[in-house]
Amino acid sequence: MADAKGNGLIDREKLLHDTAQVVVLGDPGVGKSSLIAAATESFDPNPPPCLPPTRLPPEAENVPLLVKDTSSRSDNSSPLREVLKDVDVVLLCYAVDMATSIRRLKDYWLPELHKLEDTLPIVLCGCKMDNAPEEYSLEMQRRQLDELVKEFRQVETAIECSAQSYSFVQEVFQFTLKAVIFPQLPLYDNMSQKLRPRCAQALRRVFMLCDHDRDGRLNEREINAFQIACFNTPLQPNELTGVLETVGAQLPAGVESDGLTLAGFLFLNALFLEGGRFETSWQVLRRFGYTNHLTISDELIDDVNFEIGPDQIMELTDKSIAFLRNWFGKLDNDKTGGVREAKVFSEMDETTPERIWSGPVWKSVLVANPHVGRISLEGFLSSWRYSMLIHPKATLKQLLYLGCDSQEVTALCASSKPRRLERKERLSRSVVQCLVFGAKGSGKTSLLRGLVGAGSPSSQGLEPNHDYVAVASVASPQHGQKTLVLREVGSEAAAKLLKEAPPEAGSQPEGTHLEAADVAVFVFDGNDAKSFAEAQGLMLQASTAAGNALPCLFVAAKLDAPMPLDIKSTTAACCKELSMRPPIPVSHAKGEFASVYRTLVDVAVAPGPKDLPETPARRASRIRHVWRALMSGEREAVGF
Incomplete structure (x- = not known):
């Protein structure tokens, strides 16, 4: 079945702790400690004020329960918030022969639990069933409890038991464990009697994946493929007919051409949940990779290696x-x-x-x-x-x-591949990253706006003194279509970036770092000598900090008229000294940006000799390398 993980369900135990933890709460004298003792078949009519944590062995679901008692004595009790820490489910007790304990569920316990932990499942347990009042009063109690189950969405179910006669004690803890493994809360709203939004989202995805021919309905073949994937058995013809008739009778739009529509599929699942068949729905959802929070489990992407270098x-x-x-x-x-x-x-x-x-x-x-x-x-x-x-x-x-x-x-x-290996052949990655440095007002943001279209709504009304990222596809005659990412680096970010060490392997920071850049561009106002001086200083720092392996280019912005001769002479001398290509001129008024983006892509993919500045640090490194080679040769000549 498409999207099923292997041949089995997503492991339910991986969705829990090694042991499901339950805390037993309730008013004094309702029978909390006696209930826990009875679960181990050791009923004590006079139990101590608070039992130590009790571990119940795993049963049908193969998950053990760790049951934590709570003291009713004020001098021995902990704050409720502390009691709820690391707990998977609450077993909230009342006594069927204590009307006040039932009223307290609504007046204190349930509102307080909702305020502190509004997603923690709650099971209501009526203790001392053997002391139940007369039939009329008992019926009134049960109507009250039904209202509580509907009113407080965390309440999974209500059950009565007798610790003294051991009646339904095991069932209490079975329901409690099921509230952890097959919780109702994420799936169904008792008040509105509707699927919860996340549950409906998950089931829409399940329907979409099962609708192999994409015709908007599940035909007989697709329904049976779904059944086999989730429950290891197909529906018999009469069962399939029964399903379609049930849905069609109550929701005519749910059936079309002898198949289930999306509306019908959601309606059918709501019927299961209304009938308390949470285990069935969870079996489907976990088959399709969902966790208890109705998010896709990491298990579905376990085979992908996200550990990469900077x-x-x-x-x-x-x-x-x-x-x-x-x-x-x-x-x-x-x-x-x-x-x-x-x-x-x-x-x-x-x-x-x-x-x-x-x-x-x-x-x-x-x-x-x-x-x-x-x-x-x-x-x-x-x-x-x-x-x-x-x-x-x-x-x-x-x-x-x-x-x-x-x-x-x-x-x-x-x-x-790591860039140093990839460039031996030519950078093959489809996305290339460029850092955009420059003085305030030099034209950095305009360069970014030009990439996405200066008239694009996303490039309008940009805040000053804010670093932006522009992303767009660029067609290079030499290297084909690439996605170019321009990251603006303002003065504050530049100061931080040029001092920091590269990130560790496997990290994917949202900010910038030199190791991630395929190329860097240094923008300056082509009419401002000071702007160029700042761009030059940033370039020298960045190239050195990147180990002289970062391709660098200058862009002369705001050149609506020819560059003044003195600035042109200064930039030419600088580029000659550094063995760099001359600045790329652009006019903001004319929107001459296309050639800049193509050049950036070409340099990122296959940098040439003039794209790695011959900085003082690079020259010094080369001299040291030559000197070491010469010294090594001399030692070999004399027998070292």
């Missing part, structure tokens, strides 16, 4: 790009190359629990988009490529949420 990158493969093009194309009904942003995100939200391209980092990212509120295919793909660059693991999961097949997860992304 001069390597993770990038999307052609297979991923083809999938994304197809996904976007289905939204672009009028084939204009642009889709409403709201439509793109709405479609992604159908199956994705967390929106991609959100958070502070993305407020600084510029991509090419045609109009305000619209996303172009180029901007869409650029955002994905940049996301893979800075958040590879999360981006890969996003692809799976959208419907990529996890059976081929290693074919969706790849790590580049």
